[in-house]
Amino acid sequence: MTDYVQRAGDILAKINDLAAISEDATGITRTFGTDAFLAGRQRVQDWMEQAGLPTRVDAIGNVRGRFVSSNEGAKTFVIASHIDTVVNAGKFDGPMGVMMGLDLVTRLIQSGRTLPFHIELIAFSDEEGVRFHTTYLGSKVVAGSFDNALLAKKDALGITLAEVLQTIGTDPTQLLSDALAPDEWLGYFEIHIEQGPVLYERHVPVAVVTAIAGQKRVEIAFAGMAGHAGTVPMDMRQDALCAAAEFVLAVEQFALVHKNNLVATVGKLTVVNAASNVIPGEVSCSLDVRSNDTDLLETAYLALHELATSIGANRLINVNWNLIQETAPVLCDTALTDLLAKSIRESGYEVIPLVSGAGHDGVPISPVSPIAMLFVRCFKGISHNPLENVELADIAATLRVADTFLDSLPEQYY
Amino acid sequence: MTDYVQRAGDILAKINDLAAISEDATGITRTFGTDAFLAGRQRVQDWMEQAGLPTRVDAIGNVRGRFVSSNEGAKTFVIASHIDTVVNAGKFDGPMGVMMGLDLVTRLIQSGRTLPFHIELIAFSDEEGVRFHTTYLGSKVVAGSFDNALLAKKDALGITLAEVLQTIGTDPTQLLSDALAPDEWLGYFEIHIEQGPVLYERHVPVAVVTAIAGQKRVEIAFAGMAGHAGTVPMDMRQDALCAAAEFVLAVEQFALVHKNNLVATVGKLTVVNAASNVIPGEVSCSLDVRSNDTDLLETAYLALHELATSIGANRLINVNWNLIQETAPVLCDTALTDLLAKSIRESGYEVIPLVSGAGHDGVPISPVSPIAMLFVRCFKGISHNPLENVELADIAATLRVADTFLDSLPEQYY
Numbered sequence: 083m084t085d086y087v088q089r090a091g092d093i094l095a096k097i098n099d100l101a102a103i104s105e106d107a108t109g110i111t112r113t114f115g116t117d118a119f120l121a122g123r124q125r126v127q128d129w130m131e132q133a134g135l136p137t138r139v140d141a142i143g144n145v146r147g148r149f150v151s152s153n154e155g156a157k158t159f160v161i162a163s164h165i166d167t168v169v170n171a172g173k174f175d176g177p178m179g180v181m182m183g184l185d186l187v188t189r190l191i192q193s194g195r196t197l198p199f200h201i202e203l204i205a206f207s208d209e210e211g212v213r214f215h216t217t218y219l220g221s222k223v224v225a226g227s228f229d230n231a232l233l234a235k236k237d238a239l240g241i242t243l244a245e246v247l248q249t250i251g252t253d254p255t256q257l258l259s260d261a262l263a264p265d266e267w268l269g270y271f272e273i274h275i276e277q278g279p280v281l282y283e284r285h286v287p288v289a290v291v292t293a294i295a296g297q298k299r300v301e302i303a304f305a306g307m308a309g310h311a312g313t314v315p316m317d318m319r320q321d322a323l324c325a326a327a328e329f330v331l332a333v334e335q336f337a338l339v340h341k342n343n344l345v346a347t348v349g350k351l352t353v354v355n356a357a358s359n360v361i362p363g364e365v366s367c368s369l370d371v372r373s374n375d376t377d378l379l380e381t382a383y384l385a386l387h388e389l390a391t392s393i394g395a396n397r398l399i400n401v402n403w404n405l406i407q408e409t410a411p412v413l414c415d416t417a418l419t420d421l422l423a424k425s426i427r428e429s430g431y432e433v434i435p436l437v438s439g440a441g442h443d444g445v446p447i448s449p450v451s452p453i454a455m456l457f458v459r460c461f462k463g464i465s466h467n468p469l470e471n472v473e474l475a476d477i478a479a480t481l482r483v484a485d486t487f488l489d490s491l492p493e494q495y496y
Numbered sequence: 497m498t499d500y501v502q503r504a505g506d507i508l509a510k511i512n513d514l515a516a517i518s519e520d521a522t523g524i525t526r527t528f529g530t531d532a533f534l535a536g537r538q539r540v541q542d543w544m545e546q547a548g549l550p551t552r553v554d555a556i557g558n559v560r561g562r563f564v565s566s567n568e569g570a571k572t573f574v575i576a577s578h579i580d581t582v583v584n585a586g587k588f589d590g591p592m593g594v595m596m597g598l599d600l601v602t603r604l605i606q607s608g609r610t611l612p613f614h615i616e617l618i619a620f621s622d623e624e625g626v627r628f629h630t631t632y633l634g635s636k637v638v639a640g641s642f643d644n645a646l647l648a649k650k651d652a653l654g655i656t657l658a659e660v661l662q663t664i665g666t667d668p669t670q671l672l673s674d675a676l677a678p679d680e681w682l683g684y685f686e687i688h689i690e691q692g693p694v695l696y697e698r699h700v701p702v703a704v705v706t707a708i709a710g711q712k713r714v715e716i717a718f719a720g721m722a723g724h725a726g727t728v729p730m731d732m733r734q735d736a737l738c739a740a741a742e743f744v745l746a747v748e749q750f751a752l753v754h755k756n757n758l759v760a761t762v763g764k765l766t767v768v769n770a771a772s773n774v775i776p777g778e779v780s781c782s783l784d785v786r787s788n789d790t791d792l793l794e795t796a797y798l799a800l801h802e803l804a805t806s807i808g809a810n811r812l813i814n815v816n817w818n819l820i821q822e823t824a825p826v827l828c829d830t831a832l833t834d835l836l837a838k839s840i841r842e843s844g845y846e847v848i849p850l851v852s853g854a855g856h857d858g859v860p861i862s863p864v865s866p867i868a869m870l871f872v873r874c875f876k877g878i879s880h881n882p883l884e885n886v887e888l889a890d891i892a893a894t895l896r897v898a899d900t901f902l903d904s905l906p907e908q909y910y
Contacts, residue, residue, distance in 0.1 A: 276727065277724055277727045278723075278724060278726075278727025278728050278729075279723070279727075279728055279729075279732050280729060280732070283732065295726060297726070299772060309692075309693070309877060309878075310691050310692060310853065310854060310877070310879060310880070311759065311761035311763055311784045311786070311853070312691075312692075312709060312711070312759060312784075312786050312852070312853025312854045312855075313690065313691045313692025313693075313852070313853040313854055313877065313879075314692050314693055314759070314853075314877060315692070315693075315694065315755060315759065316748070316751045316752045316755040316758075316759055316760075317752065317755055318693050318694070318697060318877075321748070321761075323744055323762055323763075323765060324744060324745065324748050326741075327740075327741035327742075327744035327745050328741075328745060330737055330738060330741035331738060331741050331742060331745070334730070334735070334738050337730045338730045338731065341729060341730040341731055344730075345725065345726060345728070345729065345730055346730075347725035347735075347772075347773070347774075347775055348737055348776075349725055349737075349767070349770060349771050349772045349773060349774050349775065349776060350767060350770040350771065350772050351737060351765065351767050351770070351776075352767075352770075353763070353764060353765050353766075356763060356764040356765070356766075357763050357764065358713060358761075358763045358764050358782035358783075358784050359761075359763060359784055360761075360763050361761055361763065362762075362763060362765075368772035369772075370725045370726075370772050370773055372725070372726050438726070438727070439724065439725070439726025439727040439728075440724060440726045440727055441726075463723060463724070463727065463728060465724060465727075466724070
């Protein structure tokens with residue numbers, strides 16, 4: 083019998099080891115292409131090699147280890163997550179998926195079995211997109227959707243992505259040929275922390291992801307009339323903050339009605355030239371709407387726009403609505419997701435289908451491969467924060483589920 | 497017949513002349529004790545002297561001209577306003593009252609009459625309180641309520657009020673003796689722009705002020721739980737901005753119900769560590785409530801505190817409520833106010849009794865003297881802004897009302 087707790091302990095040791103490699107002395111920060119990033123990547127590559135996986139670093143800096151099938155013409159099943167971090171990050175977001183993937187593949191290697199497909203274990207070099215304000219650099223290369231225009235992007239110091247690739251010793255001309263061709267993909271599997279509170283609140287260690295939510299981001303400006311807080315009677319006001327407040331509550335109300343398939347958030351709100359004795363004349367705010375349901379996302383977007391317009395009209399407030407970003411929902415593969423659900427059930431846990439509200443590398447992978455994900459419970463849903471935590475027992479529970487899943491894959495596919 | 501339009505033109509010329517004396521080249525800024533302030537004060541003193549008023553500068557820098565009665569033991573009727581400004585001010589707020597006062601007194605001097613009381617025309621040196629963050633420095637000295645502790649107050653550069661008084665050549669030891677004793681006061685009269693939109697909306701040039709509103713200023717902090725905008729379901733959130741938005745609308749609703757006697761404003765609202773993809777965990781905002789009615793002000797304060805508390809309780813949001821300033825309502829003198837209303841009516845205008853939502857020098861004067869004020873219509877209610885404007889015709893209309901008022905004062909008092 084495999085000792086899941088011992089394997090989880092080994093994974094946790096590696097996670098801690100990697101977390102100690104940081105751009106700053108007091109926190110965890112490993113953004114793309116920095117010295118800390120290079121040192122961390124080397125550590126991960128060493129671990130893969132020690133486990134008996136032949137590895138290489140591709141043109142975008144991903145570490146890629148292959149467990150090769152003896153089958154002629156075999157397809158490739160990718161297990162992956164990322165090893166870059168946000169600034170002042172937690173240690174689980176990304177690295178946990180890579181370390182668990184390494185453990186899973188190690189077990190397969192050690193079992194002496196031969197598989198009817200290749201497995202490629204990938205540590206993506208950039209998922210968070212902190213340095214160049216563009217996410218998924220690593221997975222876009224593997225998916226074959228990397229746009230060479232990105233090479234001209236500059237970081238905060240004016241250094242281009244092309245220059246960074248030169249510094250870290252990779253060859254930008256290889257970016258396109260480092261993709262797995264669409265007919266090579268068998269599937270994509272990632273383990274990630276939930277980054278939300280559902281599993282924590284429901285006391286379940288692991289869940290299957292059914293979709294990655296689509297998102298629309300809007301910037302809205304409410305323009306009324308500033309005035310003296312003491313001298314303008316209540317019924318002569320055009321208070322932009324009151325209009326914005328009405329909108330904030332309308333957004334919440336709409337999202338609560340559709341709470342099973344949608345979240346909506348006003349995260350930023352700024353009163354322009356604010357003073358305690360001045361009636362707000364101008365307020366700007368953000369709107370972030372996410373859903374796994376393409377139609378609902380569109381319906382919500384139109385309904386909230388309509389609500390903003392009508393709030394403005396009622397209050398004689400001018401409303402400027404500006405869509406600044408949108409991504410479509412991505413569905414996980416039904417067959418793989420069913421298999422993960424079955425593996426969770428067989429491991430003795432309640433099956434909770436979750437929609438990921440955060441983006442993941444599966445998004446750029448999805449056009450070329452079926453994708454599947456497991457979410458692991460994290461402490462109070464806290465992420466992108468040094469307080470981010472995952473219990474050893476939950477890593478162990480997830481290993482058991484993933485072992486079951488991987489062992490049933492050959493039947494699934496052949 | 498007096499030519500009101502010609503007199504108004506002369507007043508407007510002086511207002512424009514004074515406005516050109518500023519700390520900055522592009523706007524109007526004359527804060528207490530600056531070179532521009534001194535130059536402006538000298539100009540005003542020269543005008544008073546040219547009109548035949550003997551003047552002096554008192555210890556706080558007020559210019560005080562006296563039209564002396566031949567009556568032994570006569571009391572003093574004060575006509576005043578201020579000549580300091582906010583930063584990037586309009587040209588009417590303050591100076592208009594001084595220039596009109598000078599015109600009114602000039603007419604009385606030129607008429608050759610002797611009055612049964614002294615008139616003191618005062619150009620207060622500091623009403624706005626911009627430099628030392630404390631209002632009414634000038635009128636507090638005349639009212640006898642100047643607190644010598646204020647002398648240690650420092651401006652943004654660390655210069656104390658005592659040092660400024662030395663620089664401008666006045667004698668701080670005279671501050672207390674520069675007060676008019678309580679038994680010397682006959683009354684206090686000020687003409688000021690409305691700084692609100694009521695007269696503009698109602699097409700009336702001038703109105704009598706019945707009270708200066710009392711005010712309570714509160715700072716409120718809403719503390720919930722920050723979280724990822726994509727991963728925390730709607731019914732698991734503790735969104736501090738939603739709580740604050742509910743409060744903003746509750747404040748508006750409450751004030752609308754009591755709109756004839758109260759205004760309430762949330763002018764500042766800040767989302768702490770705001771990001772479009774983060775559920776707001778902490779929001780702070782201001783509350784400014786004003787009323788002419790002491791009981792209603794207190795009732796409103798308690799009701800809004802109760803509303804904030806209950807909104808917080810319903811949403812599991814911690815609410816921190818902090819009263820940071822309060823002033824009591826000040827009532828204008830009934831007899832003087834009735835006389836002003838009569839003068840308005842006799843001049844052919846509708847009588848609109850207004851409550852001043854902004855503070856004025858009458859506030860510190862009120863404990864020692866009956867006070868009365870006229871408000872003059874201003875363009876769209878705009879004030880503290882270069883767009884501040886008063887029509888020549890409205891100054892003329894107000895002169896007529898004020899002449900009538902002053903001519904009936906001797907009967908009123910003796």
